[in-house]
Amino acid sequence: MIKALVCNIIKDFRIEFRSKVVISLILSFSVMVTISIGFASGGMIGSSMVHAILLWVIIFFSGMNTAHIFYREIEENTALFNLMYYSPEHIFLSKLFVHCIIMMAVAVIVGLLYLFVMDVSVYNPLSFVILLLAGSIALAVCTTIIAAITAIAQARGGLFTILSFPITLPIITVAIKSTTQCFSKEIFSSFSAILFLLAFSTLLGVVSYILFPYIWREF
Amino acid sequence: MFTIKANNISKRYAYRLFSNISLTVSTGESVAIVGLNGSGKSTLLKIIGNIVYPDSGSIEYYENHGIIPATAVMRYAGIVAPYIQCYNHLTLIENINFAFGHVTDDAIELLQCLDIYKHKDKVLLTYSTGMIQRTKIAMALLKKPKLLLLDEPGSNLDDSGRKILFELLAQIQPYTIIIIATNDSREANFCHRSIVLDKGFSV
Numbered sequence: 001m002i003k004a005l006v007c008n009i010i011k012d013f014r015i016e017f018r019s020k021v022v023i024s025l026i027l028s029f030s031v032m033v034t035i036s037i038g039f040a041s042g043g044m045i046g047s048s049m050v051h052a053i054l055l056w057v058i059i060f061f062s063g064m065n066t067a068h069i070f071y072r073e074i075e076e077n078t079a080l081f082n083l084m085y086y087s088p089e090h091i092f093l094s095k096l097f098v099h100c101i102i103m104m105a106v107a108v109i110v111g112l113l114y115l116f117v118m119d120v121s122v123y124n125p126l127s128f129v130i131l132l133l134a135g136s137i138a139l140a141v142c143t144t145i146i147a148a149i150t151a152i153a154q155a156r157g158g159l160f161t162i163l164s165f166p167i168t169l170p171i172i173t174v175a176i177k178s179t180t181q182c183f184s185k186e187i188f189s190s191f192s193a194i195l196f197l198l199a200f201s202t203l204l205g206v207v208s209y210i211l212f213p214y215i216w217r218e219f
Numbered sequence: 220m221f222t223i224k225a226n227n228i229s230k231r232y233a234y235r236l237f238s239n240i241s242l243t244v245s246t247g248e249s250v251a252i253v254g255l256n257g258s259g260k261s262t263l264l265k266i267i268g269n270i271v272y273p274d275s276g277s278i279e280y281y282e283n284h285g286i287i288p289a290t291a292v293m294r295y296a297g298i299v300a301p302y303i304q305c306y307n308h309l310t311l312i313e314n315i316n317f318a319f320g321h322v323t324d325d326a327i328e329l330l331q332c333l334d335i336y337k338h339k340d341k342v343l344l345t346y347s348t349g350m351i352q353r354t355k356i357a358m359a360l361l362k363k364p365k366l367l368l369l370d371e372p373g374s375n376l377d378d379s380g381r382k383i384l385f386e387l388l389a390q391i392q393p394y395t396i397i398i399i400a401t402n403d404s405r406e407a408n409f410c411h412r413s414i415v416l417d418k419g420f421s422v
Contacts, residue, residue: 003320007316007317007318007320008317010317011306011309011313011317014308014309014313015306015308015309018308018342019308076304076306076307077302077303077304078303078304078305078306080270080298080300080302080303081303081304081305081306081358083293084293084296084297084298084303084318084358084359084362085317085318085319085362087294213290217270
């Protein structure tokens with residue numbers, strides 16, 4: 001089990017670092033949008049909520065590019081090759097791990113860049129960091145299963161957006177509310193929000209793990 | 220002993236591909252699926268490999284008289300087909316490491332036999348189509364499959380490649396089921412028997 005996961009994870013990262021498709025898409029989008037917002041607003045955004053919304057919108061759209069890791073398997077006809085050696089469960093868990101790592105990296109990079117460019121103060125840094133990580137894990141679980149479902153479809157781009165909207169809505173809503181509090185001077189507890197994000201990720205992850213073998217076939 | 224029993228398999232897409240095909244094949248036997256373009260050779264091969272579901276009929280897999288769930292068949296199968304590609308951004312050795320975790324002496328011997336060992340550290344993007352085909356054959360054989368499904372295995376191979384392919388198939392024949400979908404008479408003649416798909420029926 002561990003060997004299968006390690007082989008798949010190494011393979012995905014190795015291919016990504018050689019092709020640089022997802023990395024370049026994510027970095028170019030996140031950096032360009034954050035800097036554009038910074039220049040356009042001229043540091044005039046005062047509301048904590050607007051900052052939280054903008055931050056999570058950038059993280060969300062940057063992270064959506066991770067779907068390409070699944071799409072690549074279909075576009076390059078390697079999905080069956082992978083299935084010849086590893087079970088669908090191994091493939092799902094390894095892809096989920098890769099998505100989580102990339103999403104967490106995206107959240108941290110975008111978060112730091114946003115704070116720097118927009119000159120936003122964080123009054124509860126620990127909660128902010130945990131929220132970023134928990135939110136990015138929840139988004140990663142969503143993108144993993146939706147990317148798998150849509151990978152086989154012809155109009156995968158449109159389908160991905162439509163399917164991800166209702167599933168990511170509660171994640172984004174909760175993350176924005178708690179991040180708003182991190183940016184304001186109010187004393188609050190982000191425990192319930194973090195718990196919600198982790199519970200959501202676990203539940204969706206378990207359901208996806210069970211469903212994946214039925215999705216990932218008939219290429 | 221590995222056995223496949225297909226009963227009255229039918230499949231249609233926009234038009235009927237084939238209907239009521241039955242087949243029983245066991246370890247040590249080889250079957251060629253032949254027919255015109257679009258007659259359903261590849262689809263029948265995919266159904267046998269449980270990659271595609273039939274519209275009707277059933278297919279059962281047995282190992283030493285114990286039934287194997289269809290979902291587990293890929294674990295026993297090696298497949299060489301145009302719709303299955305190795306990872307092009309990885310080298311040959313990295314592909315083998317991905318699939319098996321390490322490179323054995325047997326693997327090196329097979330790669331030398333297929334004349335691709337000298338290119339082992341190049342990414343497959345730099346390979347010619349013939350070398351890619353040899354790589355796919357190597358990856359399938361290294362798995363020591365109990366069921367070997369070959370879809371046009373000789374395509375893109377030169378004469379020496381075809382000769383090596385037939386020699387390798389002859390070596391593993393006693394230990395495996397070989398099913399070849401082909402239009403090439405030499406590949407069909409290699410097999411013990413043939414299924415001819417003609418106008419939706421097997422002849």
